[in-house]
Amino acid sequence: MNSPHAKATARRLPPLNMLRAFEAAARCESVTLAAQELHVTQSAVSHQIKALETWLGVPLVQRSGRGLGLTAEGAAYLPSLRSAFDQMASATARVQRQPRGNTLSVNSMASLSAQWLIPQLASFCAEVPGVDVQLATTVSSTGFDPAAYDVSIRCFTDDELAALRQRAPWRDVELGAFLPNTLTPVCSPQVLAAQPPLLATADVLSRTLLHSRSTPLVWQDWLALAGLPAQQPRHLVTFDHAHLAVQAAVQGMGIALGNPLQLRDELASGLLHTPFPALSLCDRTNYWIMAPQATQNPHAVAFCAWLQRNGSLQEN
Template identity: 60%
Template sequence: MLRAFEAAGRLGSVTRAAQELNVTQSAVSHQIKELEAWLGVALVTREGRRLALTAQGTAYLPSLSSALDLMAQATARVERQTHRARLTVNALPTLAAQWLIPQLSRFCEQVPDVDVQLVTTAGVLDFDPAAYEVSVRCLSAAELAALQARPGWQGVQFGRFLPDAVTPVCSPAWLARADALKKPADLRRHTLLHSRSTPRLWRQWFGAAGAAAVRPAGELVFDHAHLAVQAAVQGLGIALGSPALVADALRGGLLVAPFAHLLLHEKDFYWMLPARSADDASARAFCDWLQASGAAP
C-alpha cells in the first residue's frame, strides 16, 4: 500500500507507478484505495488520466518518501555487510603501530567494501605466508633470498615498498638537556632505549656511523621497537627509529633526530602475496596501496 501510493504520488501517474513497481495498474489503484480506507482520508483524485494529490495526500507524501528512502538505505547497508570481502593482513607489531594503522583509513576510503583484519606477529622468517591473504615483513637482501629459496614459498610474490633505515630519535625536551648531542660519542651521557626484538641494533648503528659503541649512562629495554620509540616520545631517553615510520612524529615535533644524516639501512619492508591470493582483487588492491603509499622507489 505505502509503496503504491508513494510511487503514484511521486510520478503523478498510476501507469508509471505500475511500471516502476512491476505490477498492474489495477493493483496500484487497489492498494491506494486500501490505504485510503485504512487512514480514513482521501489521498488522491483523478483529473482525466492524471493523478492528483489531495491536501492530505500532499502533506503525507514527503514524509512517506523519506521514510521509504531510509528503509531502502538501511537495507542496502545490511546487504553490503553480508557481502563484504574480508582481508587478513599479517604485519610486524612495529610497522602496524607506527605506520600501517595511521595510514589504514586511506585504504578503507579507497576500497570501502573490504574489511581488513590485521594480525601482528613478531617472527620474521618463521611463518607460513599462505596463512594470510597478505603479509608484510622487514627483510635484508639475504633474508629475502633465503625465504624465496624455501620449499613452499614458490609462487609467493614480493614487493619492496618502504625503507627501514634507523637513526637516533628523542623528544625535543630531551635534546634540550645540558648534555648536548653533537657526535655519536656524546650518547654515553644519555639513556639508550632498546628493543628485545633487535638487541644488536644500537651496536650496528654505531658501526654504520663509524663510531665505537659506548656504555650509556642508563638503558631501558622494551619488547618491541615501537615501544622504545614511544618511550622516547615520553622523554625517557633516546631510541633508534625509522624516519619513514615516525615521519608524523618528526613533523609534529614529538620527536627530533639529532643525527638524521647517520642512518643504518640494512633492511626494507616488503609485502608478500601468496599464490592463493594471486587472483584476489582485495589482496591485490592492498598491495597496490602499500606500494603507492610507501617511500621505496
C-alpha cells in the first residue's frame, strides 16, 4: 500500500509511447523517419502525437503537406525530452554493463565513430589484446552523463566545455583534447570537374550542398567565413548525421563539409578532394572524457593514451 507521502509526490507524466513518438518525430523533423526509428507505422506515430497534444492541452506540431514543424510549445518541450531520453539511455547502459575486468565501454558521436574511430579501432585492440570494447553511439553532444561509460568522446567549443565543467557530474572527470574538428568542403572528382568549374568559393552555391541535422549550422558558418551572402544553394540534401553527408559526397551527390583529419584515406585515394582547403571552420575540438570510476581501469587509461597519440599524429 502506498504511503500518503508517495501519493503526494507521484509524477504526473504522459504515457511513454506518446513522448517517444513526439521526441523522435520532432528530432527527425519527419513522421516517416520517426516511424522507421521506432519500428511502427506512420499513422501510429501521428496518433501518438495527437494523443499527447490532447493530454497536454496544447498543440505541439504544425502540419503542412509532408513537412512537420514545431509550435512554440513543441520547440520548448523538445530539448528537455531529448535530454531525458539521453539520460535514460545512459542509465540503461550502466545497468547493462557487465562488471568484467577486460571490458571497456566507450561512447562516441556517430560521425566520429564512423569516419575515424572504427577504422582505427583494430590498432588499439592489437596494442591491448584481450580487451572487450563496447562501443555505443549517441546523438547528444552535451546532454549526457560522463559517468555512464568508461570513456566518452565529444566535440566542444571552449565555451561549451567551460560550461560543462561547472556541472557537478563533470568535476571529477579526466579529459584531454586529441583531434581538432576542422571542417572544409569535400567532394568527389566528378563534382569537382563538373561545369561550371568549381574555382571560386561562390561556385559552391551552384552545386548540391549536403547537409546534416546533427550539425545544422555548419554550412551557414562556412558560407559566412567565405564572405558569401546568406542565400539558398541551388539544391540542398539533408541527412541525419554528418558522416552520411560525407558518404553521399563520395558517391558524387554534391559537396559536404568534412574533417580532413578524419578522411585521410578518402583524400589519399582520390575519392574526395578539398577544393578550398584554406577555408576551414576550426572552433571545435574532440575530447576524450574518462569517468571517475574508470581511472583505475588500465584499459580506459590505455585507450585515452591511444586516442591522444593517434589524434596528435594526424594533426601533425
